[in-house]
Amino acid sequence: MDRRAWWQTAVMYQIYPRSFQDDNGDGIGDLRGIRRRLPYLCDLGIDAVWISPIFPSPMADFGYDVSDYTGIDPLFGTLRELDALLAAAHADELKILLDLVPNHTSDRHPWFQESRVSRQSPRRDWYIWRDPAPDGGPPNNWRSAFGGSAWELDPRTGQYYYHAFLAAQPDLNWRNPAVRAAMHEVMRFWLKRGVDGFRVDVIWHLLKDDQFPDNPPNPAFRPGQRPDHAVIPVHTTDQPEVHEVIAGLRRVVDEFPDRVLIGEIYLPIDRLVTYYGRDLEGAHLPFNFALLDTPWEARGIAKLIDEYEAALPPGGWPNWVLGNHDRPRIAGRVGPAQARIAAMLLLTLRGTPTIYYGDEIGMPQVPIPTDRVCDPFERNVPGIGCGRDGARTPMQWDATANAGFSTREPWLPVAAGYARDNVERERRDPASMLDLYRRLIAARRRSPSLRLGHYRPIAASGDLLLYVRECPGERTLVGLNLGGHTVPVTFPGGQLRGEVLVSSGADRDGAISQGGITLRGNEGLVMALAPDAVVPPSVV
Ligand code: GLC
Numbered sequence: 047m048d049r050r051a052w053w054q055t056a057v058m059y060q061i062y063p064r065s066f067q068d069d070n071g072d073g074i075g076d077l078r079g080i081r082r083r084l085p086y087l088c089d090l091g092i093d094a095v096w097i098s099p100i101f102p103s104p105m106a107d108f109g110y111d112v113s114d115y116t117g118i119d120p121l122f123g124t125l126r127e128l129d130a131l132l133a134a135a136h137a138d139e140l141k142i143l144l145d146l147v148p149n150h151t152s153d154r155h156p157w158f159q160e161s162r163v164s165r166q167s168p169r170r171d172w173y174i175w176r177d178p179a180p181d182g183g184p185p186n187n188w189r190s191a192f193g194g195s196a197w198e199l200d201p202r203t204g205q206y207y208y209h210a211f212l213a214a215q216p217d218l219n220w221r222n223p224a225v226r227a228a229m230h231e232v233m234r235f236w237l238k239r240g241v242d243g244f245r246v247d248v249i250w251h252l253l254k255d256d257q258f259p260d261n262p263p264n265p266a267f268r269p270g271q272r273p274d275h276a277v278i279p280v281h282t283t284d285q286p287e288v289h290e291v292i293a294g295l296r297r298v299v300d301e302f303p304d305r306v307l308i309g310e311i312y313l314p315i316d317r318l319v320t321y322y323g324r325d326l327e328g329a330h331l332p333f334n335f336a337l338l339d340t341p342w343e344a345r346g347i348a349k350l351i352d353e354y355e356a357a358l359p360p361g362g363w364p365n366w367v368l369g370n371h372d373r374p375r376i377a378g379r380v381g382p383a384q385a386r387i388a389a390m391l392l393l394t395l396r397g398t399p400t401i402y403y404g405d406e407i408g409m410p411q412v413p414i415p416t417d418r419v420c421d422p423f424e425r426n427v428p429g430i431g432c433g434r435d436g437a438r439t440p441m442q443w444d445a446t447a448n449a450g451f452s453t454r455e456p457w458l459p460v461a462a463g464y465a466r467d468n469v470e471r472e473r474r475d476p477a478s479m480l481d482l483y484r485r486l487i488a489a490r491r492r493s494p495s496l497r498l499g500h501y502r503p504i505a506a507s508g509d510l511l512l513y514v515r516e517c518p519g520e521r522t523l524v525g526l527n528l529g530g531h532t533v534p535v536t537f538p539g540g541q542l543r544g545e546v547l548v549s550s551g552a553d554r555d556g557a558i559s560q561g562g563i564t565l566r567g568n569e570g571l572v573m574a575l576a577p578d579a580v581v582p583p584s585v586v
Contacts (some may be wrong), residue, residue: 106422
């Protein structure tokens with residue numbers, strides 16, 4: 047019997063709700079739109095959906111500035127509509143995860159409104175207030191991720207408050223037990239409603255050094271890089287005590303059966319894996335974003351997989367991410383041909399994969415004209431490539447006006463190529479990206495070795511990345527060509543025997559291979575190995 051938790055064998059899918067499906071014709075996606083598209087998600091074969099924030103918000107950071115943790119923003123719908131979505135999704139055996147944003151609130155949140163009134167406010171200590179430096183300036187050199195000082199002077203009380211992101215997103219003080227208790231109640235509110243878990247926003251930011259020392263300058267910083275990289279955030283993120291806070295969040299999740307806690311963490315692998323927590327009491331899945339930054343090159347990727355596999359704590363379950371609403375689209379980064387190989391990599395590695403909406407139809411990174419820029423990061427720090435709008439454009443459903451996303455001009459422009467790259471067309475094309483995703487997800491669902499097997503690297507040289515996933519009784523070989531030229535793969539002794547389960551070009555599925563295979567340029571194959579096939583420890 048398979049005793050794994052559902053989130054270990056699941057394929058996750060991130061929805062950026064503003065851009066998935068508009069149902070009420072205001073140019074912005076909503077909950078009813080998501081509900082309408084559940085059949086699509088079922089057909090794709092995914093198991094769980096994480097929805098970026100849908101709570102009431104002034105939208106300074108498009109929902110990551112929450113002004114009420116237990117409501118739904120009218121732009122997206124109502125609590126009843128969320129209940130309806132949960133019921134419909136559960137009827138289809140789809141799990142729904144919400145996005146918990148505990149590090150900061152909106153400056154319009156009643157907690158902050160109360161906190162800022164006076165130094166004696168009972169909620170003063172719910173946020174991080176400090177006196178000015180002797181010269182009247184900010185208390186220290188801490189930087190906001192979106193540019194400038196992380197301290198904002200509030201003239202009413204003459205103190206500064208800390209904001210790791212926008213000034214409209216004051217950080218909560220997680221050293222205050224009352225803040226922890228309040229956020230735990232928020233979690234219970236949603237878990238009782240039937241939500242299957244949370245993706246927790248910037249979880250590695252929750253605590254900051256309570257002595258408030260300056261962060262050291264970053265000697266590697268060069269002009270043109272994002273400005274917060276001018277200092278190294280040793281005192282503002284990844285503080286050792288944060289693990290105890292996360293264990294507290296985890297305990298709340300564990301009060302309910304079968305829920306999952308996923309943490310957003312951008313750290314090097316050796317630090318990232320500490321977020322599983324002592325005795326795995328932290329996040330079930332600390333998001334692994336390593337593929338987002340790694341150069342698209344076989345040896346580097348193989349090294350990264352080895353490093354990650356080796357760093358995992360005993361019992362820690364791996365996971366992989368290729369894209370999200372903060373990073374450039376994979377198809378933009380590696381090109382449309384290699385985006386297929388990336389899909390094959392994501393869905394055949396060991397661990398839970400998360401698909402970013404639209405990547406499954408090959409959505410591109412969309413150039414955003416200056417007058418259409420919405421992202422506050424790009425507005426604050428223009429022109430150096432920080433903008434996130436290009437990865438947040440409307441889902442391309444069909445070739446009609448606005449790509450079938452909305453009856454009205456959408457909040458962000460639709461990609462120019464939507465008449466070709468859209469769900470309606472791709473679902474009828476067996477060689478499409480959508481069909482590739484569908485075939486890969488289906489193969490993963492059918493194959494115990496792909497779902498749960500060990501990962502064994504075989505070769506990483508030139509453009510070839512070759513590995514085996516194996517479990518008792520089944521072995522699956524994955525061969526990926528990361529370049530445009532033909533790559534022959536022959537095992538010494540010619541013992542490579544098997545059947546192609548999924549070919550990236552859709553023209554070799556079912557092919558039987560004896561002796562060797564040749565990967566065409568930009569081609570990837572997933573093969574079921576014959577029981578007597580001999581796989582050498584490594585080939586070059
Ligand atoms: C996370 C979110 C990002 C947001 C930031 C501040 O990184 O993914 O979109 O801007 O947190 O909440």
